[in-house]
Amino acid sequence: MLARMKVVAMRGAGGPDVLAIEERPAPPIGEGEVRIEVAATGLNRADLMQRRGFYPAPPGTVPDVGGLEYAGTIIEVGEGVARTRIGDRVMGLVPGGAMSTELVVADAETMPVPEPLSLVEAAAVPEVFATVWDAVWIQAGLRRGQTLLVHAIGSGIGTAAIQLARAFGARILGTSRSAGKLERCREMGLMDGIVVEKDHSFAAKVSELTSGANADVILDTVGAAYLEDNVRALAHRGTMVTIGLVGGIQGTLPLGVLLGKRARIIGSTLRSRGSSEKRALAEAFTRELVPLFDDKTLAPVIENVMPMGDVAKAHTVLESNETFGKIVLTW
Numbered sequence: 327m328l329a330r331m332k333v334v335a336m337r338g339a340g341g342p343d344v345l346a347i348e349e350r351p352a353p354p355i356g357e358g359e360v361r362i363e364v365a366a367t368g369l370n371r372a373d374l375m376q377r378r379g380f381y382p383a384p385p386g387t388v389p390d391v392g393g394l395e396y397a398g399t400i401i402e403v404g405e406g407v408a409r410t411r412i413g414d415r416v417m418g419l420v421p422g423g424a425m426s427t428e429l430v431v432a433d434a435e436t437m438p439v440p441e442p443l444s445l446v447e448a449a450a451v452p453e454v455f456a457t458v459w460d461a462v463w464i465q466a467g468l469r470r471g472q473t474l475l476v477h478a479i480g481s482g483i484g485t486a487a488i489q490l491a492r493a494f495g496a497r498i499l500g501t502s503r504s505a506g507k508l509e510r511c512r513e514m515g516l517m518d519g520i521v522v523e524k525d526h527s528f529a530a531k532v533s534e535l536t537s538g539a540n541a542d543v544i545l546d547t548v549g550a551a552y553l554e555d556n557v558r559a560l561a562h563r564g565t566m567v568t569i570g571l572v573g574g575i576q577g578t579l580p581l582g583v584l585l586g587k588r589a590r591i592i593g594s595t596l597r598s599r600g601s602s603e604k605r606a607l608a609e610a611f612t613r614e615l616v617p618l619f620d621d622k623t624l625a626p627v628i629e630n631v632m633p634m635g636d637v638a639k640a641h642t643v644l645e646s647n648e649t650f651g652k653i654v655l656t657w
Contacts, residue, residue: 329351329352329428330349330350330351330352331349331350331351331352331426331427331428332347332348332349332350332426332427332634332657333347333348333349333350333388333391333423333425333426333427334346334347334391334392334393334425334426334634334637335347335348335390335391336376336377336390336391336392337390339377339378339379340377340378340379341377342377342637342638342639342641342642343638344377345377345637345638345641347634347635347637352428353428353429353430354430355402355403355404355430356404356405356430357404357405357406358404358405358406358407358432358433358434359403359404359407359430359431359432359433360400360402360403360404360407360410360416360430360431360432360433360436361400361401361402361403361428361429361430362396362398362399362400362401362416362428362429362430362431362436363398363399363400363401363427363428364396364397364398364424364426364427364428364429364657365397365398365399365445365446365449365656365657366396366397366398366445366446366448366449366631366654366655366656366657367393367395367396367397367424367425367449367634367654367655368394368395368396368449368450368451368452368453368454368482368652368653368654368655369637369640369641369644369652369653369654369655370394370395370453370482371570371572371644372392372394372597373392373393373394373425373641374641374644374645376392376422377392377641383421383422383423384421384422384597384598387420387421387422387423388422388423389422391422391423391425391426392422392423392424392425393420393422393423393424393425393426394419394420394421394422394424394453394596394597395417395418395419395420395424395449395451395452395453396417396418396420396424396429396449396452397415397416397417397439397445397446397447397448397449397451398415398416398417398429398445399413399414399415399416399445400412400413400414400416400436401428403433404433407433409433409434410433410436414438415438415439415445415448416436416437416438416439417436417437417438417439417445417448417449417451417452418431418435418436418437418452418608419435419452419453419456419596419604419607419608421597421598422597425634425637425655427657432601432604432605434605434608434609435601435604435605435608436608437452437608437611437612437616438612438616440616440619440620441620442619442620442622442625443619443625443626446628446631446654446656447625447626447628447654448626449654449656450482450626450627450628450651450652450654451619451626452611453482453596454481454482454483454485454486454626454652455486455490455611455615455624455626456596456607456611456615457483457486457569457594457596458483458486458487458490458545459490459611459614459615460594460596460607461545461567461569461592461594462474462487462490462543462545462567463490463494464610465565465567465592465594466543466565466567466590466592467543467565468494468496468542468543469496469542470494470495470496471495471496471497472496472497472542472543473496473497473498473499473536473539473540473541473542473543473561474487474491474496474497474498474499474541474542474543474544474545475498475499475500475501475532475541475543475544475545475559476488476498476499476500476501476544476545476547477500477501477522477544477545477546477547477548477552478501478502478547478548478570479500479501479502479507479508479511479516479519480500480502480504480507480508480510480511480649480650480651481547481649481651482626482627482651482652483545483547483569483570484500484502484511484547485511485514485627485650485651486624486626486627487500487545488500488511488514488515488516489514489515489623489624489625490624491515492515493618493623493624497517498515498516498517499516499517499518499519499520499532499535499536499541500516500518500519500520501519501520501521501522501528502519502520502521502522503521503522503523503647504521505519505521507650508520508521510650514627518535520532520535526551526552526555526573527555528552528555528559529555529556529558529559532559533559536561539561540559540560540561540562540564541559541560541561541564542561542564542565543564543565543566543567544556544559544560544564544565544566544567545567545569546566546567546568546569546570547569547570547572548570548571548572548573549568549570549571549572549573549574549575549577550571550573550574550575550576550577551573551574551577552573552577553577553578553579554577554578554579554580557579557580557583557584557587557589557591558580558583560587560589561587561589562587562588562589563587563588563589564587564589564590565589565590565591565592566589566590566591566592567592567593567594568591568592568593568594569594569595626651626652627650627651627652628651628652628653628654629649629650629651629652629653630643630649630653630654631653631654631655631656632653632654632655632656633655633656633657634655634656634657636655637655640653640655
């Protein structure tokens with residue numbers, strides 16, 4: 327008889343009420359893979375979009391179980407695995423299915439849980455810190471002393487960006503629709519905050535705060551609603567990396583401004599990347615960022631820790647846009 331595991335299934339597309347915990351057969355393990363007993367999973371806006379039917383899982387991924395990041399303990403290793411062993415604490419990114427009590431993943435795509443972190447804390451690390459570091463430092467090439475602008479600065483992405491900017495010597499500006507969130511971010515090291523009103527205008531304030539130099543890199547989590555002002559807020563030869571579309575998918579692009587600034591716009595997502603890219607990212611993250619968690623330069627910011635049985639409530643809380651940092655769900 328096959329072993330069984332629990333999952334959070336999406337019974338169709340819709341509101342949080344479509345989520346339910348089910349039992350299913352545990353996946354088989356193959357060569358070069360490890361089986362992980364999942365302790366906790368971070369909740370992300372991609373999970374909300376998938377539940378609504380707007381962001382389907384990539385081909386080959388379980389289509390009706392969300393979860394893009396996990397932390398847990400290895401309980402079985404496949405043939406050829408020499409890098410990790412049973413009992414190791416690991417965390418990582420997956421294209422879906424992390425809201426399960428067991429996961430089978432490629433050993434090379436796992437990352438060690440930093441010593442100071444519990445498994446619950448570690449579940450809030452992979453998606454936001456890997457996304458920011460990959461988008462801003464690897465792809466956009468932000469350098470020490472340059473200026474980074476991050477939207478929704480009170481989110482998990484934003485709080486990770488503040489810490490990374492501080493660690494790598496960049497100046498960071500942030501926007502939010504909440505003055506209260508900006509105050510909390512200033513306590514973490516945010517240099518300047520901008521409250522964005524209903525007209526979505528912020529470019530003039532960015533110019534004022536930077537004495538006309540503007541932002542060398544913009545990390546855009548909003549999309550269409552901020553597109554025009556993003557381009558206007560870019561520095562000469564600046565780069566914008568779009569990683570979210572909560573503000574729509576079609577906007578006004580001022581091409582004359584873009585050309586005049588010789589600026590770049592990059593679209594980025596981790597979810598659909600191939601195995602070779604994911605392995606390279608896991609290796610680089612382990613080498614470059616895990617030591618910064620070990621010495622407590624970096625730490626996840628967690629708003630709520632909730633039992634997996636409250637997953638529908640967790641979706642509702644995240645959709646409220648009132649959270650600061652991450653929501654983590656535990657088995």
